[in-house]
Amino acid sequence: MSVDVDMRVTLGSLELRSPVLSASGTFASGREFSNFVDLSRLGALVTKGVSLDPWPGNASPRIAETASGMLNSIGLQNPGVEAFVAKDLAWLADSAPETPVIVNVSGHSVGEYVRVIERLESESGVAAYEVNISCPNVDAGGMAFGTDSVAAAEVTAACRAATKRPLIVKLSPNVTDIAWIAAAVEGAGADGVSLINTLLGMAIDAETRKPKLARVVGGLSGPAIKPVALRMVWQVARAVDVPIIGMGGIMDATDAVEFMLAGASAVAIGTANFIDPTATVRVLDGLAEYCHRHGIERIGDVVGALEV
Amino acid sequence: MTERHNTPALERVTVLANDRVAQGVGLMRLQAPRCAASVRPGQFVHLRVARGADIILRRPFSVHRARGEHVEILYQIVGTGTLRMAEKIVGDDSMDLVGPLGHGWQVPDGIAHALIVAGGLGAAPLGMLAEDLAARGVAVSVAMGAPTKERLVARDVFERVARKIEIATDDGSVGEHGLVTGPAERLLAEENFDAVYTCGPQAMQRAVARLAADADVACQVSLERLMACGVGACVSCVVSTVGGLVRACVDGPVFDAEEVVWDAP
Numbered sequence: 001m002s003v004d005v006d007m008r009v010t011l012g013s014l015e016l017r018s019p020v021l022s023a024s025g026t027f028a029s030g031r032e033f034s035n036f037v038d039l040s041r042l043g044a045l046v047t048k049g050v051s052l053d054p055w056p057g058n059a060s061p062r063i064a065e066t067a068s069g070m071l072n073s074i075g076l077q078n079p080g081v082e083a084f085v086a087k088d089l090a091w092l093a094d095s096a097p098e099t100p101v102i103v104n105v106s107g108h109s110v111g112e113y114v115r116v117i118e119r120l121e122s123e124s125g126v127a128a129y130e131v132n133i134s135c136p137n138v139d140a141g142g143m144a145f146g147t148d149s150v151a152a153a154e155v156t157a158a159c160r161a162a163t164k165r166p167l168i169v170k171l172s173p174n175v176t177d178i179a180w181i182a183a184a185v186e187g188a189g190a191d192g193v194s195l196i197n198t199l200l201g202m203a204i205d206a207e208t209r210k211p212k213l214a215r216v217v218g219g220l221s222g223p224a225i226k227p228v229a230l231r232m233v234w235q236v237a238r239a240v241d242v243p244i245i246g247m248g249g250i251m252d253a254t255d256a257v258e259f260m261l262a263g264a265s266a267v268a269i270g271t272a273n274f275i276d277p278t279a280t281v282r283v284l285d286g287l288a289e290y291c292h293r294h295g296i297e298r299i300g301d302v303v304g305a306l307e308v
Numbered sequence: 309m310t311e312r313h314n315t316p317a318l319e320r321v322t323v324l325a326n327d328r329v330a331q332g333v334g335l336m337r338l339q340a341p342r343c344a345a346s347v348r349p350g351q352f353v354h355l356r357v358a359r360g361a362d363i364i365l366r367r368p369f370s371v372h373r374a375r376g377e378h379v380e381i382l383y384q385i386v387g388t389g390t391l392r393m394a395e396k397i398v399g400d401d402s403m404d405l406v407g408p409l410g411h412g413w414q415v416p417d418g419i420a421h422a423l424i425v426a427g428g429l430g431a432a433p434l435g436m437l438a439e440d441l442a443a444r445g446v447a448v449s450v451a452m453g454a455p456t457k458e459r460l461v462a463r464d465v466f467e468r469v470a471r472k473i474e475i476a477t478d479d480g481s482v483g484e485h486g487l488v489t490g491p492a493e494r495l496l497a498e499e500n501f502d503a504v505y506t507c508g509p510q511a512m513q514r515a516v517a518r519l520a521a522d523a524d525v526a527c528q529v530s531l532e533r534l535m536a537c538g539v540g541a542c543v544s545c546v547v548s549t550v551g552g553l554v555r556a557c558v559d560g561p562v563f564d565a566e567e568v569v570w571d572a573p
Contacts, residue, residue: 028541032558035315036539048541056553061534063544068361070536074543077553223361251361274537275356275364277406278318 005291006298012191016043023270024104029088036277039096049106054080064212069222073215100127134172134197146172149184160189171195179239194245237263253286261306323400331458341377349437350412353405354538370433382432419502427508431462442469453488457481496523517565527565548572
């Protein structure tokens with residue numbers, strides 16, 4: 001790693017010291033990884049989904065390994081926004097004060113999303129919001145908002161009205177035309193989009209004739225989804241002007257470069273954290289090495305530099 | 309218990325031995341000095357068994373024994389990942405682990421007599437405990453069970469340190485004919501124990517927990533769950549307890565039996 005590559009990127013009004021973020025739901029609120037990673041090196045820490053009230057999550061089994069990937073149906077289990085403020089935000093303010101915190105906001109209804117944001121507006125340790133309209137594992141809300149451009153715009157506009165902080169909307173890949181949804185949330189006031197969330201899938205145990213997940217279906221992540229994610233980042237980059245946080249199966253720096261070439265201003269590391277708890281900083285070091293090898297002075301120069 | 313520096317880390321490992329020790333069961337000895345120096349009985353390691361992209365997740369394994377710079381893992385060959393493990397040869401240095409992880413067995417000060425109840429591969433997290441208890445001067449009795457003689461594991465480990473061993477097999481091929489709960493119940497009736505430690509199939513652990521409760525002896529169980537991260541982030545491995553849903557990887561895998569809600573989905 002070298003100091004002379006400029007790794008800073010901007011996400012709208014957010015100035016980040018590096019383009020590598022944690023993906024929501026794979027990094028808790030950072031504490032679990034603080035033995036492995038210097039959290040201050042992250043461009044931002046994106047928290048696990050936070051809802052207004054505590055959510056119990058889904059029945060077990062909640063995960064299944066599949067070829068080059070995994071399915072999950074955790075169901076956004078979380079203790080609710082009050083506990084998040086008292087425990088997670090307090091810990092972050094104390095232990096990772098230099099790391100921008102992007103809070104992933106979840107809800108069963110437009111009103112719940114807004115109330116989570118309203119509760120967090122008075123907290124100084126929040127740099128931005130990522131509105132999760134794409135979780136495939138909850139019955140009400142979640143992906144339902146992210147697969148309908150009108151509903152997506154409605155949630156975005158309501159959240160927009162609740163805050164002046166940067167508002168990022170996390171998009172679902174489980175749609176026919178993700179660029180259409182991206183344009184809708186951009187039009188409703190989103191400052192950026194992150195994509196992709198997991199792809200809806202399922203796994204079956206042929207011996208027992210039972211689904212491998214208690215909820216039958218779940219979200220597919222990991223290297224298996226990277227080609228789909230890259231394609232969607234590329235399509236969205238051509239359709240909107242707001243910056244993109246790209247994610248979906250990034251395991252190493254080469255994967256991250258590919259997302260940036262496709263048009264992502266920053267990248268998020270998700271499932272890779274489960275396999276290698278140092279994945280975020282390993283990718284960051286690899287990005288600097290890539291820049292050196294190619295004589296690139298600013299990582300930002302890679303963004304959208306795909307030669308078609 | 310002596311408090312040692314016990315934070316987990318990523319550690320490259322080398323295979324020192326990898327032998328078939330029972331039908332479908334392997335015993336792998338790994339060079340892992342950092343983990344070996346700090347792991348406590350009942351803790352686990354999260355092992356990356358393949359570096360290719362086809363199977364991506366780590367596999368959690370209780371540390372069976374730790375000695376010097378080595379840790380031992382008992383594993384049942386049940387799927388793609390464990391099949392890869394079975395194929396590892398001595399000198400293989402392609403794997404790494406994250407560990408030591410989780411909360412292990414609690415050994416209260418002043419206990420004199422402990423009962424270990426191991427069902428099948430449930431012996432895995434109990435080997436190191438038995439050695440640790442014996443080293444502290446605690447008298448150890450063991451009830452161990454398996455489907456059949458060929459699938460009984462870790463008998464030698466327990467024989468070295470236990471004052472009494474009772475064995476049961478489903479087919480009667482060694483020891484008595486029946487479930488391990490038979491000798492466990494008899495031992496609890498015949499002797500006074502200060503603690504019961506058990507691991508095995510969940511139904512067996514639940515039955516042992518009930519026997520211990522009936523005998524008014526504190527019981528700890530080591531629960532197995534599917535997990536992805538092993539460090540508390542993914543919330544895959546939840547266990548229902550009287551205090552709500554907790555994570556097996558960081559809040560367990562060892563729990564006080566009376567905290568576990570066995571009937572939860």
